[in-house]
Amino acid sequence: MNIGALLQRCAQHWPGRPAIVDARDGGVLDFRAFAARVFGLGHALRADGLGDGDRVAILGDNTPAYLLWDYGAMSAGLVRVPLDPALSADEQAAQLIDAQALMLAHGAEYADRARELAARVPGLRLRPLETDAGSRETPAATPAAQAMASLNYTGGSTGTPKAVVITHGSLTSALQNIVLARGQHPGDVMLNMRPLWPIAAIIVLAQLAAGGTVVLAGRFEPTRFLELLAHYRATSTSLVPTHLVRLLKETRPADHDLGALRSMDVGAAAIPPDTFLAAIQAFGPRFGILYGLTEASWSCYQPPQVLADPATRAQAIRSVGRPLFGCEIRIESEGETAPAGTEGEVLIRGAHVAAGYWRQPELTAGVFRDGWFRTGDLGILDASGVLRITGRLKEVIRSGGKSILPDEVERALCSHPAVAEAAAAGLPDPEWGEIVGAAVVLRAGAAATAEELMEHCRRSLSGFKKPRVIRFAPAIPKSHYGKVQRAKVRALLAEPA
Template sequence: MYLTQFLHRAVQHDPRRALTVFGERTRTVAESADRVARFAAALRSLGVRPGDRVGILALNSDRYHEFLLAVPWAGGVVNPVNVRWSVPEVAYSLVDCRTDILLVDDTFAGAAAELRRHVPNLATVIFCGDGPTPEGALSFEDLVAAHEPVEDAHRADDELYGIFYTGGTTGRPKGVMLTHRNIVTSAMGGLATLPVVSRGGRLLHAAPMFHLADIAAWSMGLLAGSTHVIVPAFSPALVVEAIVKHDATDALLVPTMIQLLVDSPQAADADLGALRGVLYGASPISEALLRRARERLPSAAFTQSYGMTELSPIATLLSPADHDDPVLARSAGRAVAHAEIRIVDPAGVEVPRGVVGEIAVRGDHVMRGYWNKPEETAAALRDGWMHTGDGGYMDERGYVYIADRIKDMIITGGENVYSIEVENALAKHPAVAQCAVIGLPDPDWGERVHAVVVLAQGASATPDELRDFCRADIAGYKIPRSITFAGALPISAAGKVLKRELRQQYRQEGN
C-alpha cells in the first residue's frame, strides 16, 4: 500500500480532470502529477534521502497538496507543522524529528529567520507562497521549473508516510508516526464503511491541511476521484464562496466551524444547495448546534467521525440516517470496516455493554508509535490495542458513546461527571453560543463542576437561570456549581477546546 498510488491511478484513468482549485488557479491531474514528480526531483537534489523528514509551515493551498505527495515520491517523510504554534513550539517539533528542509508560505516566511536560530539542523527553507521569495529561501516554483520529473520512490506499506505532532491538549506534543499502510487503510476503510466523500465530487478543504482530519478527507478524496477545492483557512465568507462559486459537494468541518458558518450572515443569504455531505469530528457537537446546522444546510447529509491522530485518524462513523434517531444521534457511531473497538477497564479487560470504560482500538490504521518516545508508546499500545484515553461505553448494537477524555472526567462528591453531558444540557439554552465544562478543586466536594459560557450575540443569562435550565436534563450533582461568562474559548487549530488552558486559568484565578 502506498499513498502516491492514488495519483498514479488518477493519471491513468482521467488525466484531464481538474484535481485542485485554489483561488483562480486550477490544475488537472496530469499537471499536478508532473509538478509532484518535478518537486520530488528538487527535494532529492537538495539531499533528501529515504526516510528524511521534510516540514511545511503554511496555510492551505494547492502547493500543500503537492507537498503531501511529492515528499513520499522523493522518498521522504512529511512533517506538517501546526500553524497555531509559537516559534519555540515549531522549533521543538523540527528539532525533535530532525527536519532539515522546511516549506513556508507568505504568512510564515517572516518566521524563517528566527526558526533558523532555534533549529541548528534547518539547512534549507523553501518558499511556497505567491509573493516575492524572501532572501535566503528557495522558490518552490523555480525548483519545479528547474527539474525534470523523477520516478516515484514508491515508499509503501510499513514505511513511514509522516510524523504528525499532537495538538498538545494534554501535555507536550508527541510525534505520531504513521505509515503508508496506516493512511491508506483509513482512507479505504472509511469509504468502504460510508460514502463520506462523493465519487467524482468537489471536496472543500477549509480545515487546516496540517491536521490529520483534513489529510484523511484529502486521501479519501484522492481515492474517490474528487476535485480538491482549497481555501487558505476557514472563514464563513470563504466557505460560502467556495460552495457557491465552485459547487463544493463535500466538506470536512469541525463543530466550531459549523457554528460560525450556520450563524453567519453570508450563509443566511446564499444558496448552499450544492453541498451534499458534511463530515464532522475532532470535538463533540451539541445537539442544539446539530439541529441548527441541519436546518441551515438541508441538502447536506451529516456524518460524524470519531478518532484521533494515532488512528490515522478514523475509528467510528455515524451515518446520516443514524442522525435521525434521537438516541443514536448522541453516539459517535460504530466501528469502521478496518477497526476493532472494545471498552476496557484499567486492567485492559473488556467491560459489559453500557458500562463506561476506556475506548481501545485495534487495526492496520493504528500508529507505529511516538517518535523517540518508547515509554509513551508502550503505555498507549498494549497487547496490540491503542488505548485512546477517551472514556465511553458501547450499546448492544455496537454504537460507541463518548463520555469524556479520561483526564477530563470530573469526580465530585464521589460521583463521576462527564463534561459532554453537561455541555449538551447548557448548549440547549438559546442564550448559549459555546460552553466548556471543567473540574476545579473544591474543599468540600474534591472537585466541582465549573462551566465557562460564551453568550450568543445580544443575548443575556444569569448563572442561576442556566442552572435552573439544566435541571430538566441532568441530575443535580452534574449541574455546574459555578459559571463564568467569557468572550471566547481557547481553541486549538484543530477546533478543539483547550480545557487544559481553562483549568490552568481558572485555578490560578481561584474560581
C-alpha cells in the same frame, strides 16, 4: 502501498480528469500533471541531499503548493512534518527540534516566522513552497508500508512535544476507510477551506484516491464558502465546528444553490446539540459524522442519510456511527470488555492505527497495547454497533471518591435559558480531592449570577456534581477542531474572582 504508488495509480486511471483546482485563479491540474509535479518535487528534494526518513517540515496555507510538498516529500521516502501556523514560534521551534527536521518549506506569508525558526533550530534549511521543480513520471522512491510517512504533532507544549508516527501502510489503510465511507466517485467535487495540517490533507487525498476533484479555496470565509459550493457544484466538503457556527451566524444557506451537495463531514463530538440541529435545519440532513484521532483517523462514520428521520435525529447527532470496514472498536471497563450499552474506554484496532509516538517508547507501550490503541475517550457501543462518545477518561472529575463527567455538568448549565455555552473542569481541593468548576458564556443580552446557576444545577444534578466555582467568560477556550481546551479552562477558573 505507499503514497507515490497511490498517486501513480490515480494518474493512470484518470489522467485527464481535473484533480486540483485553485479557486484563487481558476488554475487546474489534471491527475497526470499533478502526480508529475509531486514526483518532480520529490526528485528535487532527493537531489538536494535529503535521504530516506529525513524530516521535512511544512508551514503554509490551503494551496496547491502545500499539497505538492506534502505528497512530494512522502512520495520520495521522506517524512513530512506539518506545522500548525497558529502556534507560537516557541512551540513550532520545539516541534522542529524534536522532529530533527532538516528542511522547512514555507509559504511567502510565513517568511518572517521561517527565518526566526531557522535562527533557533540548528541546521534547518529554508525553502519556499512556491517552487517549480519540474515534472517526473515516476516517484523518487518506493518506501515500504512500514516506512514512516508523517510525524503529526498532537499538542503545542514547548516542554513535551508529542508526535504521532504515521506509516505509509497506516496512511493508505486510513485512505481506504475514508473512500469506502464517504461514497465519492470520479467526477465528484470536494471544496476544501480547511487548513491542510494534518487531518484535512488526508481527506483531500482520499477524494483524489476516489478519482474526485478537490477545489482549494484558501482560508475560511462563510459567504465565499457558500458561493464556491454553488459555483463548483461541490458534492462534498469538510468542516470544523467553528466553521459551522460562523455559517449559522453570518450567512443564509437558503440563498445559495446547494443542490449538488451530498455531504458535509464534521467531527460532531465537539458540536453542541442545539447548534447541530440548527445546522441541519439550515442545510438539511447533509452532515456526515466522523470519529477519529490523530493516532487513528476516520475510525467510525455515520452517513448523512441517518439524520433524515426527524424522529431519531436527536439521538443520531449524539452518535458517531459504526466502525469502518478496516476498524475494530471495543469498550473496556475495569480491564474487561464491557457489554453493549455500558460506558468504558474506547479501544481501536486496525491497519490504519499509528505505529506509536516519536522517540517516546514508554508512552507508546502504555497507549498501544496488545494490538489495541487506547484512545482515552469514554464511550458506549450499543447492541447494533453504533458508538457514542461520552467524554474523556482524563477529564473525569473525581470528587470525594466519586466520578463526574464534565459533559453532564455542562448539559445542566446549558439548560438554563441565559447560558449559551459552558465548560466544566476539576479544581484541586484539599478535602474532596477535586471540586467542580465551570466557565460559562451567557447569551447576548441575558443575565444570570453564579449563585443562580448553581441552584439551577442542583435541581438536575446530585449535590457532589454541582459546580462550586463558576466564572463568566466571553468565550470557551477551544482548539481549531472545536474541542474544549480543559487546561485553559482550569487556568481561567483559577483566576481570582
